[in-house]
Amino acid sequence: MNHDRYPDSYIANILHSVKSIAMIGASAKDVRPSYIAMKYLLAKGYEVIPVNPGQAGKEILGQLVYAKLSDIPKPVDMVDVFRGSDALPSIVDDVLALDPRPQVLWAQLTVRNDAAAEKAEAAGLKVVMNRCPKIEYGRHSGEIGWNGVNSRIISARKPVLQRGYQALGIRARPQ
Amino acid sequence: MSNSEPGFSTLAIHAGAQPDPTTGARATPIYQTTSFVFEDTDHAASLFGLKAFGNIYTRIMNPTQAVLEERIAALEGGTAALATGSGHGAQLLVFHTIMQPGDNFIAANKLYGGSINQFGHAFKSFDWHVRWCDPSDLDSVESQIDDRTRAIFIESLANPGGTFVDIKAFADIAHKHGIPLIVDNTMASPYLVRPIEHGADLVVHSLTKFIGGHGNSMGGVIVDGGTFDWTASGNYPMLSEPRPEYGGIVLHETFGNFAFAIACRVLGLRDFGPAISPFNAFLILTGVETLPLRMQRHCDNTLEVASWIKNHDKVAWVSYSGLEDDDNHALMKAYSPKGAGAVFTFGLKGGYEAGVKFVEALEIFSHLANIGDTRSLVIHPASTTHRQLSPEQQVAAGAGSDVVRLSIGIEDVADIIGDLSQALDKA
Numbered sequence: 001m002n003h004d005r006y007p008d009s010y011i012a013n014i015l016h017s018v019k020s021i022a023m024i025g026a027s028a029k030d031v032r033p034s035y036i037a038m039k040y041l042l043a044k045g046y047e048v049i050p051v052n053p054g055q056a057g058k059e060i061l062g063q064l065v066y067a068k069l070s071d072i073p074k075p076v077d078m079v080d081v082f083r084g085s086d087a088l089p090s091i092v093d094d095v096l097a098l099d100p101r102p103q104v105l106w107a108q109l110t111v112r113n114d115a116a117a118e119k120a121e122a123a124g125l126k127v128v129m130n131r132c133p134k135i136e137y138g139r140h141s142g143e144i145g146w147n148g149v150n151s152r153i154i155s156a157r158k159p160v161l162q163r164g165y166q167a168l169g170i171r172a173r174p175q
Numbered sequence: 176m177s178n179s180e181p182g183f184s185t186l187a188i189h190a191g192a193q194p195d196p197t198t199g200a201r202a203t204p205i206y207q208t209t210s211f212v213f214e215d216t217d218h219a220a221s222l223f224g225l226k227a228f229g230n231i232y233t234r235i236m237n238p239t240q241a242v243l244e245e246r247i248a249a250l251e252g253g254t255a256a257l258a259t260g261s262g263h264g265a266q267l268l269v270f271h272t273i274m275q276p277g278d279n280f281i282a283a284n285k286l287y288g289g290s291i292n293q294f295g296h297a298f299k300s301f302d303w304h305v306r307w308c309d310p311s312d313l314d315s316v317e318s319q320i321d322d323r324t325r326a327i328f329i330e331s332l333a334n335p336g337g338t339f340v341d342i343k344a345f346a347d348i349a350h351k352h353g354i355p356l357i358v359d360n361t362m363a364s365p366y367l368v369r370p371i372e373h374g375a376d377l378v379v380h381s382l383t384k385f386i387g388g389h390g391n392s393m394g395g396v397i398v399d400g401g402t403f404d405w406t407a408s409g410n411y412p413m414l415s416e417p418r419p420e421y422g423g424i425v426l427h428e429t430f431g432n433f434a435f436a437i438a439c440r441v442l443g444l445r446d447f448g449p450a451i452s453p454f455n456a457f458l459i460l461t462g463v464e465t466l467p468l469r470m471q472r473h474c475d476n477t478l479e480v481a482s483w484i485k486n487h488d489k490v491a492w493v494s495y496s497g498l499e500d501d502d503n504h505a506l507m508k509a510y511s512p513k514g515a516g517a518v519f520t521f522g523l524k525g526g527y528e529a530g531v532k533f534v535e536a537l538e539i540f541s542h543l544a545n546i547g548d549t550r551s552l553v554i555h556p557a558s559t560t561h562r563q564l565s566p567e568q569q570v571a572a573g574a575g576s577d578v579v580r581l582s583i584g585i586e587d588v589a590d591i592i593g594d595l596s597q598a599l600d601k602a
Contacts, residue, residue, distance in 0.1 A: 031417070031424040036226045043227065109431045132431070143228040145191055147236060148244030148440065149255040149433050154181055154189045159196040164214035166229040168196075 003117060003129050008153060011136050014104050014126060015170050018077040019047060021133075022069055022102070024091060025082030026050030028060050033108070033132070034082040035060070040134040044162075044169075049076060069094045078104035080133060081111055088113035092120045101125065108132055141168035183250065183366065184467045191245025192460075205457045206238045225421060225429070225441065235445050239453040243460050247386070247396050248436075250365040250463070251378050254401030255436035257444060258394060258456060262361060262381030263293055264449030265395035268439040269357060269379060271447070272413050273325050276302035280326040281319055283310040283340065284571045285333035287381075288561035290359070291572065294328075296563075309571070310340045313348065320352050325410060327354060331370050332362035332511070334546070335556050335580040336494045336573030337519040339368075339506040346374025353410075355403045361385070362518055362546070366470040367511045376403040377435065384547030385517070388462040388469050392455040397439050401432035414438055469549070469585055474514025476591060477583040481519055483592050489529065489599050494573065495519035517584075518546050520556075522577040523602055530555060530579050533602035539586065539594040551584035551591050 001010070021041060026048075027034045038048050039061055049072055050060045056067035066072050069079065069091075079095050079102050081088065088107060095105055096119075105120045107113075107129040117127040138144030139151040142159050146166070160169035181189070192203050211230040213219035221227035230236050240258050248256035259265045274280070282294055284307040294305040308315040310329060327349045329340050342358060349356040355376035360368060364385040370378050380386060382394030405414035405427045414434055417423035420442060427434040444450060474497070481495040496503035497515030507515045523529040534542055540553040544560055554560060561574035569575055583591060 030224070030226075031422045033429045036429060039221065039226050043221070135431070138228050142193055145245045146228050146230055146238065146241050147255070148241055148248065148257050148436055150190075150245055150248035150253060152249070154185070155193060156189075156201075157194075158199075159193050161196050164218065165212055166214070166218075166227075 001117075001121060001127060003112065003114065003127070006128060006131070008140070010126070011128065011131070012140050012170060014078070014106075014128065015133065015137055015140060018104055020049065020074075020076045021046050021078045021080050022049045022051055022072055022076040023080045023082065024051045024069070026052050026055075026060055026065065027082070028052075028055050028058070037080075037108075037132060037134040038063075040137070043167075044137060069098060075100050076102050078102055078106055081105070081107045083111065085111050085113045088116040089119070092116045095120065095125070096123050104128070106131070106133060137170065140170045142171065143168045186246070186249045187466050188464045190249035191242040203239055203242045203457065203460055205453050206233075207453050208237075209233050225424060225437075233453065234448055234450045235440060237450075237453050237456070239460070240451055240456040243382075243394075243451075243456045243463075244396065246460065246463055247365075247380070247382075248398055250466075251360070251398040252365075252369050252371045252400075253378065253398035255399045255433035257397045257436050257439045258382070258451045259396065259444065260449040260451050260455075261393045262359075262379065262383065262395035263289060264447075265379045265381075265397045266290065266293060267447065267449065268443035269377060269397055270298065270303060270326075271301075271443050272435065272438045273355070273411060274301070274303045275412070277304075278323050278325045279304040279306055279321070280328060281306050281308050281316055281324060282328040283308060283330065283333065284568070285310055285336060285338065285340075285573060286330055286359070287334040287361070288556065288564060288572065288574065291561075291568065292563050310345075313344055316345065317348050317352075320348075320354070324352065325354055326357050328357045328359070330359040330362060331368045332360075332516050333573070334362050335518060335520050335560070335578070337362070337496055337516055338494070338503040338573070339363075339496055339510050339515075341506060342368075342370050342373040342375060342510065346376075349376075350374070353408050362516055363511060364466060364470055366467050367474070367513055367516060371398070371400040371402065373510070376400045382459050383545065385470060385473070386463050386466060386547075387459040388466065388547060388549060389458070390545060390548035390550060392458040392462075394451050394455050394459050397436060399433050399436035403435070405434060413442055418442065471514065472585040473517035473547075473583060476585065476588045477517045477519065478515065479588050480581070480583050480591055480595065484521060484595060487599055489523055489525065489602055491522045491524045491577075493519065493521040518580065518582045520573060520578045520580050522575075522579070525602060526577045529602045530577060533579065533598050536598035536601040537594055538597070539590060540581070540598075546580075546582035548582065549585050551586060551594075552582040554580050556580050
């Protein structure tokens, strides 16, 4: 995978197929980017499981926090990383040790480590780096346009309405 | 849509717009409402805390405005945009986001007269200080940069003289000093020039001109190029520091490469209030769909008119970079090969008095203070748009007392030349 630019269908397929997300580095502070992304993804119907050793045993946004990935007592579809790029290799090792393995490794804005990504991809995982799932969901649903952001997606298809006011779902179908 | 990049004309029609999901309306509706109902208190809190995308209050955002914003961002190749009530409003929000009291910025002395006033007078009240440079003398730019300089501001195609500026040279100087380049792209429009491709970090427009194009609606826009690192220097605390207005959120960290546009909205538009009306946003959106067609016709008509008027007995000089012997022609070919825009200046051998007679004898041309209308327009800058400048500033800006400015419309060019001809006969 070219990690400079992802095809829209690649991202849309991931956002469609994933149901549960382990979020490494989830913060309990409500102005941190991880908290904001977690709140958004929960509102969109994803199960988000926070991983943060400093908060283990407590709750963030009503979700029980685990100290490490291997503590989570059920399979997850995706691991979303809010840590520095240099932490990615050891996180990949932790992810690959899970059984069953997640299908997707996602690293947040500014987080990129090509060697770690290569290792995860060699093991069959899909990898996304230097992106935010909240922003990508906003692009693919059209919601992000409400705040003047260029979604770079043109479509004459009907937007997908979700429950409640001002809530759109992912439009592109998986391929 | 495939993953190939859509062309400019496709973006001009489609970017940002989608069918209305409840009614199927295909044109973008005019959301003429002040406010938007929250699903519940948690949804309201998410919107106010920048944790969800969506609309709160039309002073800050509106769905019709949002389509316009995404459209212009796409046309300029930017990451995001913010529409405002006017181009001046856009500039206020840009500098409010960049400047602290005591800071300065470098600006070209060849600018729209209203910008020269805003920078030179109104901004002083905020303790923001402009330093004028000659855009054809790059030494005059760099020599004025110091540790309180926060940006460089130029027009891609300068009003009123119609001269192109070497955007890349300015971008290189700005980036060498760790500051952003801001380009006013009003006169060229993104159909002719896309400044971000040449190194600009931010683009501003008066949408009132060619983008709206019909002389019916005021509007402005800020386009975020997504290229500048607002955190590296520590000189842009509105983006790099926790904001008390939002409980300590750090905008650049949270919104990445579109943080500048978000900052202008949630710290500038929200608190100063120069919002665009939904109806104006709708009219400008309708205009922008035909921007490629109109702009080419503007350029083609103007080249024909400038070529004709240059050879008229009563005309002393013409400044239009589309003419092959114009001093600015090489730069125009490099930056704007499709055409040189629709605005140019000329002087009559009879000077100011002949200019007055000429303006008053025109029939089709409208004598007014705008450019970029479908209609052909004329004005005498020294007594109007550039009136508040000193005589020296007027000459430097290309708006001396003998100068007449034309903005050529998209009427039949024979009728435009016919009107100019009869008026020159009376001058």
